[in-house]
Amino acid sequence: MAQIVPLHRNDPSKTPLVGNIKVTRQDWLNVAKDILISDGIEQVKILPMSDRLGVSRSSFYWYFKTRQDLLDALLDHWQQTNTAALVAKANAPAKTITEAVNQVFHCVVNPEIFSIPFDFAVRDWARRSDKVRAVLHASEDTRIAAIQSMFQRHDYAQIEALTRARTLYYMQNGYNDADLQEPLEQRMKMVPHYLYGFTGRHAAPHEIEDFRAYCQAVQTGDTP
Amino acid sequence: MAQIVPLHRNDPSKTPLVGNIKVTRQDWLNVAKDILISDGIEQVKILPMSDRLGVSRSSFYWYFKTRQDLLDALLDHWQQTNTAALVAKANAPAKTITEAVNQVFHCVVNPEIFSIPFDFAVRDWARRSDKVRAVLHASEDTRIAAIQSMFQRHDYAQIEALTRARTLYYMQNGYNDADLQEPLEQRMKMVPHYLYGFTGRHAAPHEIEDFRAYCQAVQTGDTP
DNA sequence: ATAGTATTGGACATAAATGTCTAGTGTTGA
């Protein structure tokens, strides 16, 4: 049987960590975020991460108490980037509602300040963890409330503002999910369609009449 | 050392499978679907499933060649339920567009014929598997095309029909994700807001003017 | 230089997952 012989950095295949090239806590977090985004939270595993960083697996435990500790830090990081960025843009001053909507849209579409894939990954994660779900719902409420009050500052009634806030917010989710690879310009051109596409400009002739009839039916209770 | 002594059903804690109470291939699929929905595809593991079914883990391999074999069958099942149901409703005859939209909405909201959680679970799954992603995108294209042609049958122009199809389709995703527990009636009341909310009825007074200005800016290239 | 602290590597223990093999049990039909 082979004896236990610690080798310690005698393996030339591993990049030695000399000359200020050190792995930091943030490095672990970045790798964790990458893996969360590409493969989901289940795949955030310590051994693969240490492989990618070129260090030993057990070094991890210097920076984080447990795997769960890392996950908590990751969720925290998400809140302080994506949600904070979106709310800031929604609260930013704007002359017209068009300008305001564009600010929000530009924010969400700009990977520098808002990571859509990160958002999706956290949403996935939330389905598997009560704690994450609670954080996510709180964040979504905050975001939609910010967008709603943005519309209200531009003279939309409360219910209309809420509807538009939800539309704008959820539309980006769905739309970006399917077409993330579309270039920015192309996507920007769709904004007026989503925001203004229902102003009657493209409406079918019978639409308003249909709408009135439908509302009445809902009022009297006999939904078609 | 202990000898290898097969015991075979001598353990009274395990429910014996007698009297036509047998585990079928479909039983394994149902359990897999439940777990996929509640915990994600990563948690579809053979040992927990066999525990829940009250049989041995290795029985699994009678019905399925490998775990992957089960997953393939599961994805197939999804296509032949959810996507098929939605397309059928979109293609169903309707007198007015309101009626048509309601049929689609009722379909998606009715757990008997369309499982929203199943849809979400598959979407999650797609993020981790190229194969599943391909199937999902094909299904989404099929669904949206069906809804778009539904609008076109009711006299909407092509681009308008596509915009509305996307809105209707993605809105349900986002909206239902956040508010799945809201009662059906409550959600039905939101339909006209999403479908007709932008006809000018609730529009802010300056909206149409804003829209024209914005379109012109996009045309000339100087997006605000 | 060198002592002290920060960081890392590898052995070790343990748990959980997949998949294979085979002996055994229950059911069915000739």
Add this chain to the structure above:
DNA sequence: TCAACACTAGACATTTATGTCCAATACTAT
């Protein structure tokens, strides 16, 4: 009745996680 088939249980081998411990190494300030 009893042979053939359908199905199941448990042993086994292998892989991949997590987490602990401690010796060894690198860095920093005196």
